Amino acid sequence: MFSFLGNFRPFDWFLGLFSQDIGIDLGTANTLVSVRDKGIIINEPSWVAIRKRSREPLAVGAEAREMVGRTPADIIAIRPLRDGVISEFEITEAMLKYFIEKVHEQLLTPFPRPRVVVGIPSGVTEVEERAVRDATIQAGARDAYLIEEPVAAAIGAGLGIMESRGSMIVDIGGGTTEVAVFSLGGVVVRRSVRVAGDELDEDIVQYARNKYNLLIGERTAERAKMAAGSAYPLPEERTVTLRGRNLLNGLPQSVEISSIELREAMAPAINVIVDAVKDAIDETPPELVADLMEAGICLAGGGAQIRGLADRIEDAVRIRVWVAEDPMTCVARGAGRVLEDFDLYSRVLATDDRARRIN
């Protein structure tokens, strides 16, 4: 059992009077930072531009993403968390440090020694967890706590996860979809699949290539997805223009594609997401299923904004599905909430095998 008194450090307590508690969503697509009483103060893509040979980080966040596809040959821009695993320790570390330092710059904190809660994808290994902790401490945190992203998302979405009544979150990010059922502050059922927003973009790229011999970039595909993508028939179907290069003659080409075609392109990946929810419900004890039938299933993450996804899932599982308010900021807000109400939520950190107090 965690206790503040057992760990009381007067110097840190004193510093704490002058520094902020911060919550970080270390997402596969976007990193967000929330600060107590100030809300979300950083929201940037999880990209790092590095020099290819030395792997020295050159730019982080939005600046790094701007470089994608435009960099000289010896500079590459990467997403170190892309598939929900930390493939590049040092680069993830550099990114985390950059964001924590940026918070201090923005807030002009006199003694930047914050307590930090970091939301991490639930698929990460213990070694990766340690890397995140070390990076957080090195970046100046006086305490670092890790929390599983679906847990933070549920708290941020306002689900009463500490209650005995069951609740369910589906967090659809860039690299992973995480499904979790909670009761009494514990994760009762958990599912994680490496199919989420990125996969939908890749499917659109493939579709354009197969059907129109059109080569488009992933960012073009992502824009089409946001503009006209859907998981369920729309009241009014739409069209969007894809611009790319014709694979047969090598010339620039634009193609009008309909929301019906986009839905067809995205269907296999959407089905994987729907199946993950179904499987989780299959594993959920009947009493908790009864609770879910009353409270519904909450969608969070950027992918929650796919048109008609809630309807599509609702059709498949026959439980009401709703989208959290401001779904893309749930994890960061939830991580921040943990520090505001540490006595209540330390149980979430301590009882869960993957989200535990460290340091």
Ligand code: ADP
């Ligand atoms: P992560 O937690 O992995 O960083 P996010 O929760 O930030 O991911 O979500 C990023 C994903 O959400 C991306 O794949 C992005 O394309 C997708 N996304 C964001 N907005 C929308 C939208 N309006 N419609 C569909 N997908 C969206």
Ligand code: MG
């Ligand atoms: Mg996320």
